[in-house]
Amino acid sequence: MTKFLTGAAVRIPLIIWSILVVFPLIWMFIGAFKSNAEIFSSPWSMPETYNFGNFVSAWVDFSIGSSFLNTIFVTVLGTVLCLAFSIPTTYALERLRFKGSEVLFNVYLASMMIPAVLGWIPLFFLLMNMNLLDNLFALSAVYAISQVPFTIFILSSFMGSVPKELEEAAAVDGMSPYGVLFKIVTPMVKTGIITASILNAITFWNEYFMALILLQTESKNTLGVQMDLLSTNAQYESAWGALFAGLVIAVVPVIIFYAIFQRHIVKGMTEGAVKG
Template identity: 45%
Template sequence: MAKNNQGNGKKSKWIMRIILLIATVIFVYPLVWNIIASFKSNEEILDSPWALPTALRFDNFIRAFTEASMGEYILNSFLVTALSMVILLILVVPTAHVLARFDFKGRRFLHNFYMAGLFIQPVYIMIPLFLMMNNLEMLDNRLWLSVVYAAGALPFSVYLLTGFMRSIPKEYEESAAIDGCGYFRTLLTIIAPLAKPGILTVVIFNFFTFWNEYALALVLLSSDEKKTIPVGLANLMEVQRFATDWGALFAGLVLVLIPTVTLYALTQKKLTEGMSMGGLKG
């Protein structure tokens, strides 16, 4: 009986490995093909899309930066993402601290209010949001787009970081109070460093969200010089349909993927651990 169980367990492991291998090929192959195509000429892409390039054409990346303005789009995305992250952290760290560490009248209602925000994303209320920002003359402004991003990410970030805050022993705050630390100083010097894994998870998770967001950036930004990567890349795809500069298009796609793939490769372990820890402790 034990041997049969062991045999079934080994079969299950091999089946799981085969499934994972197939899934890896399905997800990795388009990425590899995109990288290969970014070094090809237009003729090679059209005549032999599955073959390796005869030469590495780095001029595709140069044209993507200069003629397709990918460098400007990347800079705008970095600016919007950084602003959104700063605004989000300024809001989420004290909010999560209050909800996790203090007991006051209305705390439960406030917590549920933030949790309800998980089901209301800014893209769902895009039309009234556009009309409101238009009346307040906030359109075509990267700062206000960053505020919208931060506000949309606030509910989930509060939920995630609250779980980390609750896991910190209250003895640290009691010791800080005995030493004369106020609430704000305790948050900055005691709670925030101890909650660094949760804060890092919030930063990593929302970086991908802000970097890849398309719908709001398309609606709220109208100037070409202010467009972020997803909008600029979509415009580039439309242009390349008629210009037939496919090499520059695929080079632009690679440039867009480099920051996200690199960040995920470096932090995927911390991201998955942080998500599970925050969910369990919350």
């Protein structure tokens, strides 16, 4: 009896939490196929006829299509740039052990504690002076740099577990330091790289505030900013079906992406914790 009560005490809150999370998603999916009249007359019922025109309207009329492609661009480029910055930096901090390396590593970790909002205004004026406002490449670079401390934090435990004897043997055979990094160390920390990349990609895909501040042309908006505009327009144009469809377009890739790679995330975080 005690075991049953203990199990129920754990499961019941989880079931309630799952319902609270899943129900709005189901309602959103159902609403994406309804007409405006159905949404107002019977918001909780299934659609009488499945209206795929909402997706066409959201994609074309409300520019969700172009913002979807913009988001893919900044997410992929930001993730690649973040790895390009973080992998050599982590290796230098973890292996070279130069004077002040521990202090620098702690500075990187401490920067994770600083609220991002404190840097938005200086960043805006910096990019404005460099003529980089309303630039998707600049936004990708900002995304990448903002996640470098977190990526270093993830990769450091993995690189610290790579046997130094392998690097020394490669160096004796004449391999350059860059060769040791990219041909020996990097393949051995693949799990950590995949984990950091997935978490960074999801962060970049869902980011809203920096895109809102740094982008000024509607044709360059990311999904978060464009969905905000669509939610405003829906109130005046009765485009609630298009709004639900746009939300589905924005959410489904993240759900699929996480469903495919969630094992890698769990594996990476677990191995990193053990190795660290």
